[in-house]
Amino acid sequence: MLTRDLLAYRVREGVLRPAYVKRDDAALLAFAQELLAEVEASRGVMLDDVEESFGLKAGAFTRPKVARGLVKLLMDRLCFDEPSPGVSEARWERLKTAASVLRTLPPDATVESYEARLAQALPAPLPEVREALYSDLPGHRRLVGWEGEPLTAQALVDRYNLALAQGPLLTARRLTLRALAPELLRVRKVLRWLKFCRLVAEVRHVGEDWSLEVEGPGAMLALQKKYGLQLASFLSVVPVLVRWELTATVETARKHATLALSDKDPLVSPLPTSLGHVPEEVASLAQGFEDEAWELDLTPLPRHMGASGLCVPDLTFRHRESKREVALELFHAWHAAPLTRRLAELRSRPDHGLLLGVDRALAKESAEREALEAHPQVVLFNGFPSAKKLRERLAKLGAEAPRR
Secondary structure: OOOHHHOOEEEEOOEEEEOOOOOOOHHHHHHHHHHHHHHHHOOOOEHHHHHHHHHHHHHHOOOHHHHHHHHHHHHHOEEEOOOOOOHHHHHHHHHHHHHHHHHHOOOOOOHHHHHHHHHHHOOOOHHHHHHHOOOOOHHHOEEEEEOOOOOOHHHHHHHHHHHHHHHHHHHOOEEEEEEOOOOHHHHHHHHHHHHHOOOOEEEEEEOOEEEEEEEOHHHOOOOHHHHHHHHHHHHOOHHHHOOEEEEEEEEOOOOEEEEEEEOOOOOOOOOOOOOOOOOHHHHHHHHHOOOOOEEEEOOOOOEEEOOOEEEOOOEEEEEOOOOOEEEEEEEOOOOHHHHHHHHHHHHHOOOOOEEEEEEHHHOOOHHHHHHHHHOOOEEEEOOOOOHHHHHHHHHHOOOOOOOO
C-alpha cells in the first residue's frame, strides 16, 4: 500500500482520478526490472543497505515519486530474517566484557592493543561478535527473499496503478460497486473476497447487474485504519468482474471528492483466477465439520433479506441426511450498523436458515449481550466462532432433524 505522500491524483469538478502510469511504459518497465535484479543481488544484505540502494536508484529515475512508489510496493513484498533469541542478553554480556577489558589497560594503550586483549576475552572472533552485536535491530535484518511468488516487472507496474486507486479508499465514507451483467461465478469470487476482507455489503440484483454498497472507514468512529486497509484490499479483486463501475466519497487534503473508477482504467487484479483464497480460520472451521453429518459450502451465495435486499453469508452448512441448509453471516467489531439492520430484517421477515456470528466486541453492554446470547440465531465469538459452538447452535435450530 502506498503512503499518502506517494499517492498521485487529480481532482477536477469534485471527481478524483488517480494519475495512472502507462502499463507499456518502456522506461518504467526497465526500471522495475532493474529493481527486481537488485533484489536477487541483495539476498543476505541488511535492510538498511537494501533501502539505501533502492533509494539511490529511485532518486536517479526521471520520475522519482513514481520510482519511490514502486520501491515501497517492492519492499512490502520482501522477507527479512528474524533475529536469533537472546541477542539483547548476549549484547549486554559483550559490552560488559569490553568495559572490563578497557579498565585493565594503561592510559596510553592503543586501539590495536585494546582489540587484541578484547579478542582474547570474547568467546568468538571479534569480527563475528561485531556483526552479531545489533542483529536484533530492524535495519540489521537480512534479506531472505520474496513473501509469496516473486514479482515480474509488469506485475509491479500493475500493482502501482492498483495502489494509486486503493489509497483514497483509506478515507472513504461509502463505496458503491456496480457489476455490469457479470458471470455469476465472477460475482461469487468478488463476494468471497468481500467476506475474506471482513466487510458487510448491501447487495442488490438489478436486472442483469449487481450492486454492492459498503460502508467506508470514514463512516465509523473506531478501528478506522484497520477497516480502511480491509476496504482497500477489497478493490484488488474488483477487476475480475470485467465490466464494472465504482464510486466512493473520499476525503482529500482540502475537501471531499468522489473517487470514480471503472473497467476502462488500467487496473489488473493480482489475485489468481480460481475462486479465491480460503482464510486460515475458515479452513480450520471446515476441518471441524469434516464428518459424515455435515458438509460446508465456502463460496458465498446471496440470500434474500427484508423487502428487497440480499445478504451475503460467509459460508453454508448442509446436513447430509436432512439436506437442510443453514447459512452463517459474520459480524465483526466494526459491523454495529449492519448488525442492527440485519436483526431488524429478521424481526420483520424471519429466516430460520440464517445464523449470525457476532463478535463480542459488539456486545459490550450487559443488556445487549444477554439479548444476543438469548437469540436463537446468534452465536457470539471472540476472533472467530468455533466448530463446537456452531454445532450446538445448529442442533438448537433443529438443523439435524430429517425432513418430513
